[in-house]
Amino acid sequence: MIKQKILNFKIVILSLILIGCSSNSNNTNNSSALSGDIKIDGSSTVYPVTEAVAEEFRVVAPNVRVTVGVSGTGGGFQKFSRGETNISNASRPIKDKEAKVCDENNISYLELSVAYDGLAVIINPENDWVDYLTVDELSKIWHPDAQNNIKYWSQIREGWPNEEIHLFGPGTASGTYDYFAEVICGKKVGTRGDYTASEDDHVLVQGVATDKYGLGFFGLAYYEENKEKLKLVGVDNGSGSVLPSMQTVSSRTYAPLSRPIFIYANNSAKEREEVKEFISFYLKNAKNLVADVGYIPLTDEEYGFEIEKFNEFIK
Amino acid sequence: MTNGEKNRLKDSIFKYIGVFACSIGLILLAIFIGNIIYDGFNRIDWSFLTSLPSRKAEKAGILTAWSGSLWIVIFTFIIAVPIGISAGVYLEEYNRKNKLTRLLEINISNLAGVPSIIYGLLGLEIFVRLSNLGSSVLAGSFTLALLILPIIIVATREALKAVPSSIRAASFGLGATKWQTTWYQVLPAASGGILTGVILAISRAVGETAPLIVVGALAYVPFTPKGPMDEFTVLPIQIFNWVSRPQHEFAINAAAAIIILLAITFTMNGIAVYFRNKWQKKINW
Structure with missing residues (x-):
């Protein structure tokens, strides 16, 4: 009787130990055991992608507290280079100045592309004369020299109406503006100043949608949401006119008006399991999540390449 | 037309100009609020108030945003109101007029006009970095407290000025000290005006975005603050974030969040107005 009881007791203990072991071994493979804080800050352009990833990461690793700020690419790098954040969202590559501060503070980092952002050139649906624009024509319209000189559609291509052209674009503080100015007008040239500028892209949408002689540029996602009010213009960089779309942006045939957007990881990715896990999760799941929030994913090979680059970094 | 008729005509024209000037503000506000309620009211439900950002x-949802706003407002109130009122009392009751105090007064008036982002930069350097508070609720509250201090000080001084000096004279005459006079006579009499200033100041703090972004308030926070040292986000940041999204559904969310922000502001103002009326009834000289 007593022996029986002892045996029972032993079995119970043994099974308890086994359960303990098995749950332990499960945990090491499972992100749900991870905990800690991951601090992310930077570009508001990249924010929706990172927010989506953080939201999904919370499902697999509920104890990791991921927070995302929107200080802008420059503000984000400032914190990143002081070691205040683990990951920085960026809509442009890091500048030499910023990289230098990182070096001074012994912060090594890795740039990872996570998506493409296409810039759309937009006209009013009633505009029936523009079929496409070449990069040279865009440059002619937007170059600083065009101010007070290029005022009419007829000056851009022969046969276009002798009507005033009304330009709409993001303000000079935005990364979208910087990118457009650089690839269309050249480095450190800027654009003309006499256009309707707004930091709020909805205002630009409204402007072009209500002006037959309007022309504007902004993020492709804003066109996608307002298709019925706007008309997309193809851009010809010398090898034929291309309309921006999922395929043409991701294959980079829609050039030069598509750009990659980035996250920057610092050395905490090597030392801390949860940061490493988060970035791997980011790169593995970016494809679907990027499309969800209106950006254009990289190709599978490109994501594969970024994952390799990251694995190399954390070795 | 006689001179008298002319003057009466001018008088009535001026009246209509006044009515027109008043109604512009009110009509614009009504259109704005109507528009927001039309867009966002149906979006508000329990899960909108209790969900995390997505x-x-x-x-x-706006759970982390409204709870962050609440934490910030409470701490800002605790920090700014005692300091602001004390400073106002000092300047108005104790202060002797000399060059130093004139300098103080000019500075305080100027501070009320400094753009809020400057306070953000100041807060980032002093509270976040030097005081090592990090991007916490407390750092944000200190920054906003600085921002609204001048408003509270100026309002306190105006309210104290409006208390007739005969009250002070009578109190002194009965042998009360300066402190007793201020505490038992002058401050209660001025409480209505002071509270109005506090209401205006706190309402401004609730709506601020720029300084908090600089201090490091976040956009995506999947947890509510558990203490003053936690990171946070606030409603205006959430609203700004949603408004700048291309998808129309986020604009509806933003409208709904604006309604909640307005509701919070109105409720706080309501509470303050209630106390003001209650206290003012007690004063009968």
Whole structure:
């Protein structure tokens, strides 16, 4: 009787130990055991992608507290280079100045592309004369020299109406503006100043949608949401006119008006399991999540390449 | 037309100009609020108030945003109101007029006009970095407290000025000290005006975005603050974030969040107005 009881007791203990072991071994493979804080800050352009990833990461690793700020690419790098954040969202590559501060503070980092952002050139649906624009024509319209000189559609291509052209674009503080100015007008040239500028892209949408002689540029996602009010213009960089779309942006045939957007990881990715896990999760799941929030994913090979680059970094 | 008729005509024209000037503000506000309520009212439900932010507009909620705003407002109130009122009392009751105090007064008036982002930069350097508070609720509250201090000080001084000096003279005459006079006579009499200033100041603090972004308030926070040292986000940041999204559904979310922000502001103002009326009834000289 007593022996029986002892045996029972032993079995119970043994099974308890086994359960303990098995749950332990499960945990090491499972992100749900991870905990800690991951601090992310930077570009508001990249924010929706990172927010989506953080939201999904919370499902697999509920104890990791991921927070995302929107200080802008420059503000984000400032914190990143002081070691205040683990990951920085960026809509442009890091500048030499910023990289230098990182070096001074012994912060090594890795740039990872996570998506493409296409810039759309937009006209009013009633505009029936523009079929496409070449990069040279865009440059002619937007170059600083065009101010007070290029005022009419007829000056851009022969046969276009002798009507005033009304330009709409993001303000000079935005990364979208910087990118457009650089690839269309050249480095450190800027654009003309006499256009309707707004930091709020909805205002630009409204402007072009209500002006037959309007022309504007902004993020492709804003066109996608307002298709019925706007008309997309193809851009010809010398090898034929291309309309921006999922395929043409991701294959980079829609050039030069598509750009990659980035996250920057610092050395905490090597030392801390949860940061490493988060970035791997980011790169593995970016494809679907990027499309969800209106950006254009990289190709599978490109994501594969970024994952390799990251694995190399954390070795 | 006689001179008298002319003057009466001018008088009535001026009246209509006044009515017109008043109504512009009110009509614009009514259109704005009507528009927001039309867009956002149906979006508000329990899950909108209790959900975390999400990339899917219909699943997204404002739990962390409104709780962050509440924490910030409470701490800002605790920090700014005692300091502001004390400073106002000093300047109005104790202060002797000399060059130093004139300098103080000019500075305080100027501070009220400094753009809020400057306070953000100041807060980032002093509270976040030097005082090592990090991007916490406390750092944000200190920054906003600085921002609204001049408003509270100026309002306190105006309210104290409006208390007739005969009250002070009578109190002194009965042998009360300066402190007793201020505490038992002058401050209660001025409480209505002071509270109005506090209401205006706190309402401004609730709506601030720029300084908090600089201090490091976040956009995506999947947890509510548990203490003053936690990171946070606030409603205006959430609203700004949603407004700048291309998808129309986020604009509806933003409208709904604006209604909640207005509701919070109105409720706080309501509470303050209630106390003002209650206290003012007690004063009968």
